[in-house]
Amino acid sequence: MNRLARLAKAWFLPVAVWLAGLVAFAVLGIDGLFAGPNPVFVIARVTAYATAVMVVAVTAAFVAMFGLAAAAMLVWLGGSPTPGLIVTTMSRSFWWVAVYVWLGVVLLIVDPPVALTVFELSDRNALENRVRNTTAFAWMGRLRYLALIGFLVTSLWLLARHARPVNALLAVAFGVAAMAALLTALGLLAGPSEAPGVL
Amino acid sequence: MVSALGRDGWLGCFGGAMFLLLVGVVAGTAVADWINAMPAETMPSFKSDRRIGSDRSGWELFAFILRRNLTVYVMLLLGVVSAGLVTVVVLVGNGMAVGQLIGFARVAGMPSVDVANLLLPHGVLELGTLCIAGAFGLRGIPLAFRISVLNRQLLKSLRLGTVLVFGLGALTAAAGIEAFVTAEIAESLRGMP
Numbered sequence: 001m002n003r004l005a006r007l008a009k010a011w012f013l014p015v016a017v018w019l020a021g022l023v024a025f026a027v028l029g030i031d032g033l034f035a036g037p038n039p040v041f042v043i044a045r046v047t048a049y050a051t052a053v054m055v056v057a058v059t060a061a062f063v064a065m066f067g068l069a070a071a072a073m074l075v076w077l078g079g080s081p082t083p084g085l086i087v088t089t090m091s092r093s094f095w096w097v098a099v100y101v102w103l104g105v106v107l108l109i110v111d112p113p114v115a116l117t118v119f120e121l122s123d124r125n126a127l128e129n130r131v132r133n134t135t136a137f138a139w140m141g142r143l144r145y146l147a148l149i150g151f152l153v154t155s156l157w158l159l160a161r162h163a164r165p166v167n168a169l170l171a172v173a174f175g176v177a178a179m180a181a182l183l184t185a186l187g188l189l190a191g192p193s194e195a196p197g198v199l
Numbered sequence: 200m201v202s203a204l205g206r207d208g209w210l211g212c213f214g215g216a217m218f219l220l221l222v223g224v225v226a227g228t229a230v231a232d233w234i235n236a237m238p239a240e241t242m243p244s245f246k247s248d249r250r251i252g253s254d255r256s257g258w259e260l261f262a263f264i265l266r267r268n269l270t271v272y273v274m275l276l277l278g279v280v281s282a283g284l285v286t287v288v289v290l291v292g293n294g295m296a297v298g299q300l301i302g303f304a305r306v307a308g309m310p311s312v313d314v315a316n317l318l319l320p321h322g323v324l325e326l327g328t329l330c331i332a333g334a335f336g337l338r339g340i341p342l343a344f345r346i347s348v349l350n351r352q353l354l355k356s357l358r359l360g361t362v363l364v365f366g367l368g369a370l371t372a373a374a375g376i377e378a379f380v381t382a383e384i385a386e387s388l389r390g391m392p
Contacts (some may be wrong), residue, residue, distance in 0.1 A: 039237035061281035083346045146305040189270040
């Protein structure tokens with residue numbers, strides 16, 4: 001029983017739940033959209049799975065950046081946040097993202113995407129239209145804001161238990177600013193609709 | 200503790216970055232062979248509307264390449280805050296892109312000397328610089344294990360400023376070579392029978 005309670009409080013649990021949800025979401029979404037033995041679909045599936053791996057890595061980096069920026073602000077304001085506090089805050093707030101992904105999984109099970117035909121793949125707009133018309137993808141687009149707000153509010157609440165509420169608010173605001181700056185910098189560097197890559 | 204992230208740590212991480220890039224290159228070549236082995240008659244014809252280098256002026260191409268490579272550079276650095284995760288994915292992914300390029304050129308019957316002429320002038324500097332960024336990003340792995348004792352001295356030992364200045368300079372030079380030298384070589388190869 002003690003071991004179970006310790007597991008429930010472990011920092012890696014929300015991350016593991018999120019990862020499991022993302023795997024399920026990727027399998028349902030990608031295999032649903034690009035179904036079939038045609039080599040074109042095989043290549044599309046491989047590319048989409050590679051993108052999903054990239055999403056995992058970049059999300060981890062952004063959350064870490066947010067946590068570091070929030071901790072730096074708390075230190076600057078005279079506090080002394082421990083790495084453990086920041087890790088715990090980030091991981092507990094991450095439950096919002098984990099629940100968000102699993103909601104997407106449920107929606108994909110309820111309303112699976114209709115597979116693209118081989119001719120639709122050559123049409124640039126077909127994939128965008130299919131994504132827009134699939135309930136799960138459409139709702140995921142709307143619910144991401146709720147997940148983000150939930151993540152930030154939970155972070156604020158957890159930090160405010162160990163620091164002054166105003167300092168916690170400033171720390172979260174600085175974390176958001178750091179993430180926004182990084183996103184803007186990467187967006188400006190990459191330019192419109194250009195995937196990063198060398199050569 | 201700092202020594203573990205010092206010179207030896209740098210060399211180990213640099214070697215690790217080169218290894219990951221090579222793994223990507225080998226995988227990319229294998230993917231190119233795999234795609235080439237697929238039955239061609241089942242493939243629909245695609246019309247690409249992407250602008251490639253040939254319809255850009257030299258300076259436009261230079262700016263395009265520099266922006267693209269700087270994006271990859273920044274992404275590689277992000278590994279330091281994600282326990283190396285982003286770095287591993289980006290290094291393997293870019294290695295695969297290079298490997299596919301080599302694989303498809305080989306499949307198309309391009310002589311190895313021509314492939315080397317197209318890749319080596321800028322590739323050595325560009326990929327070398329990206330490996331340095333990769334080494335920086337991979338230092339996120341030991342950092343993640345030392346998170347409880349993270350301090351200013353440990354962060355200073357990463358030398359982020361030096362890595363950024365070097366990266367900007369080296370990638371600018373590589374983009375210049377690619378836009379003004381490699382593009383000329385590509386143009387001359389295109390004109391050949």
